[in-house]
Amino acid sequence: MSKNQQADSRRSFLIGVGAFSGLAITGEFPSLSQTKFSADPFSLGVASGDPLPDSVVLWTRLAPDPLNGGGMPPSAVAVKWEIAEDEQMKKIVQRGSASAAPEFGHSVHVEVRGLKPSHWYWYRFMSGSAVSPIGRTRTAPAYTARLAHLALAFASCQHYEQGYFTAYKHMADEQLDLVVHLGDYIYEGGAVSARERRHNSPEIISLADYRNRYALYKSDPDLKRAHAAFPWIVTWDDHELDNNYANDIPEDKQPRAAFLERRAHAYQAYYEHMPLRRSSLPRGSNLQLYRRLRFGDLAEFNVLDTRQYRTDQPCGDGNKPLCPEALGPGATMMGAEQERWLFENLDKSKTIWNVIAQQVMVARYDSGPGEEIRLSMDKWAAYPAALDRFMKFLHERKPSNPVVLTGDIHSNWVADLKVDFNDPNSAIVGTEFVGTSISTGGDGMDMRPDVERQLPDNPHIKFYNSRRGYVRCNLTPQRWQTDYRILAAVTKPDEPISTCASFVVESGKTGAVKT
Numbered sequence: 001m002s003k004n005q006q007a008d009s010r011r012s013f014l015i016g017v018g019a020f021s022g023l024a025i026t027g028e029f030p031s032l033s034q035t036k037f038s039a040d041p042f043s044l045g046v047a048s049g050d051p052l053p054d055s056v057v058l059w060t061r062l063a064p065d066p067l068n069g070g071g072m073p074p075s076a077v078a079v080k081w082e083i084a085e086d087e088q089m090k091k092i093v094q095r096g097s098a099s100a101a102p103e104f105g106h107s108v109h110v111e112v113r114g115l116k117p118s119h120w121y122w123y124r125f126m127s128g129s130a131v132s133p134i135g136r137t138r139t140a141p142a143y144t145a146r147l148a149h150l151a152l153a154f155a156s157c158q159h160y161e162q163g164y165f166t167a168y169k170h171m172a173d174e175q176l177d178l179v180v181h182l183g184d185y186i187y188e189g190g191a192v193s194a195r196e197r198r199h200n201s202p203e204i205i206s207l208a209d210y211r212n213r214y215a216l217y218k219s220d221p222d223l224k225r226a227h228a229a230f231p232w233i234v235t236w237d238d239h240e241l242d243n244n245y246a247n248d249i250p251e252d253k254q255p256r257a258a259f260l261e262r263r264a265h266a267y268q269a270y271y272e273h274m275p276l277r278r279s280s281l282p283r284g285s286n287l288q289l290y291r292r293l294r295f296g297d298l299a300e301f302n303v304l305d306t307r308q309y310r311t312d313q314p315c316g317d318g319n320k321p322l323c324p325e326a327l328g329p330g331a332t333m334m335g336a337e338q339e340r341w342l343f344e345n346l347d348k349s350k351t352i353w354n355v356i357a358q359q360v361m362v363a364r365y366d367s368g369p370g371e372e373i374r375l376s377m378d379k380w381a382a383y384p385a386a387l388d389r390f391m392k393f394l395h396e397r398k399p400s401n402p403v404v405l406t407g408d409i410h411s412n413w414v415a416d417l418k419v420d421f422n423d424p425n426s427a428i429v430g431t432e433f434v435g436t437s438i439s440t441g442g443d444g445m446d447m448r449p450d451v452e453r454q455l456p457d458n459p460h461i462k463f464y465n466s467r468r469g470y471v472r473c474n475l476t477p478q479r480w481q482t483d484y485r486i487l488a489a490v491t492k493p494d495e496p497i498s499t500c501a502s503f504v505v506e507s508g509k510t511g512a513v514k515t
Ligand SMILES: [Fe+2]
Pocket: 157, 158, 184, 239, 408, 409, 410, 440
């Protein structure tokens, strides 16, 4: 545990036992509102995200009764924030006040400006006499900086009931510049008995339901620790709303209007609980989540949303051969506007690495034995027109070193991206690293027998592992190294972490190589 984390947990403890008067700082802030809380209003911790060279988003949400709607009065409450250059919060560089409004669940999103590039900062919030834990964050390098190194971890799929979030405890101890989350931050299903932990309601539908579910997940101490340690860049997948939904089409036969209302609730609750900028404010049932972040001349991140604008899963979803309806040219994962945006970004990019952080597997995986072709209808391969446009773009326009980061399937994969996945001799146009789940699926195993049998039918897939954990990436101008970090179990707490495999991509060469 670092000094910062020790200070962090000490403060959490003080607040946790209700020692608000001991931390009173009203003398320092005479204008601070005299809000009295029944319990620690910072129970969901703090977070930061979307780092720019001069700016970062600081997040918290006031929730003294987090699992029952938050426990706040139906009025706006002032929240002071401060950001410092040291973990003792002595060298404060900026402070200000934000309003935690009931319309947004008393969440706080502060977009601090005027910060130094490539710089660590510490931050905290205060309201009434309550003080939040201290979080640490880091700005991006200047856009013109020649960056020698960038370290990140990416994660996805954290089913609360199916395991402990131990991976995050280990992630918080890593030396990283940022964390990327690829979705399934919550799961929407109802409580199931006989699991490690319990969901706090039946399937979530209303805004109050979604808020309480986020609060349950965010009460996890390991998740809080990882948020407090690094800035996060987040995107969602399906379970932040509804399993395998596509745009305005739900998994079940919910009427469209009712589903869009549910989508508005889910998207709003997502915004309320994530360190997002105002550019991602929800507008009814829409939320602009796809965006681009750059880290000097080293890497640009295109963060995608392949749920909100996609066409429906073809052939009635599931795992099957492609039916004729899948083959139409209208198939899209991103929608026309986002696709144009992505291709333009990649075309104009001047960075050495071009990261595409997104949800579902791009590389085709045929799970049908022998001659039979079976594909998951939720993934890129079931949208052949969209996949072709993407792979042909990479082949023809050749953006520098494209690397796709993927979540969704609760397992680790390394795949060559091919201009034609049906032709083993076709060109490799990039690399895809698929990261396993934090907890979804329970303990898992190293190799699933069905996948092992199918690997010879999928020669572009170079690695598979089905344990839980996260993926660590170290980038330099010369090479990208990916380390698959796994736990032996998540059904019991405090398991150690280890690296089960490492792969390297050399800049200018296509294809990842096992080290
Ligand atoms: Fe998942």
